[in-house]
Amino acid sequence: MSTSTPQPDGFVTGSVTDRLLSANRSYAREFSDPGMDARPVLRVAVVACMDARLDLHAALGLQLGDAHTIRNAGGVVTDDTIRSLTISQRALGTRSVVLIHHTGCGLEALTEDFRTELEDEVGQRPTWAVESFRDVDQDVRQSMARVRTSPFLAHTDDVRGFVFDVHTGLLREITTG
Numbered sequence: 001m002s003t004s005t006p007q008p009d010g011f012v013t014g015s016v017t018d019r020l021l022s023a024n025r026s027y028a029r030e031f032s033d034p035g036m037d038a039r040p041v042l043r044v045a046v047v048a049c050m051d052a053r054l055d056l057h058a059a060l061g062l063q064l065g066d067a068h069t070i071r072n073a074g075g076v077v078t079d080d081t082i083r084s085l086t087i088s089q090r091a092l093g094t095r096s097v098v099l100i101h102h103t104g105c106g107l108e109a110l111t112e113d114f115r116t117e118l119e120d121e122v123g124q125r126p127t128w129a130v131e132s133f134r135d136v137d138q139d140v141r142q143s144m145a146r147v148r149t150s151p152f153l154a155h156t157d158d159v160r161g162f163v164f165d166v167h168t169g170l171l172r173e174i175t176t177g
Ligand SMILES: [Zn+2]
Pocket: 001, 002, 049, 050, 051, 073, 074, 075, 102, 104, 105, 106, 107
């Protein structure tokens, strides 16, 4: 998640979707069905922040069909992330998990007060945690721990965590402990 500036006033949601649809028509014209199986070739699932500056395929040299990519705000390991990882491993054959947080994440600017503010505004408290954090290294460690201790996952021996630097494009590995 980024802290980029909001879209200018008058930006129409429909118009960006139309632009995407136009791009899709061009894509489909050049597209040829590679006839792939749904099981990722590299048997890896990557959990990463949804940040728009992080191009997972380019940053990791991934090709179409190589990996599952599971993204959310922060790249945090929530129950729903575990749901996807469980399906990834047990139904679609992945064995390794790569976790990627990044520098300058929008979640660092939030606190759990965000939920209270939401409740004040809409009259309903969200059931989910914001999963905000102050120390990105520590949050990667927590995410690795959540994966490694999940009872649902069949493969937890190859779980590694990283911080992506949005300025250099480099990954920095986070060690446990
Ligand atoms: Zn982020």
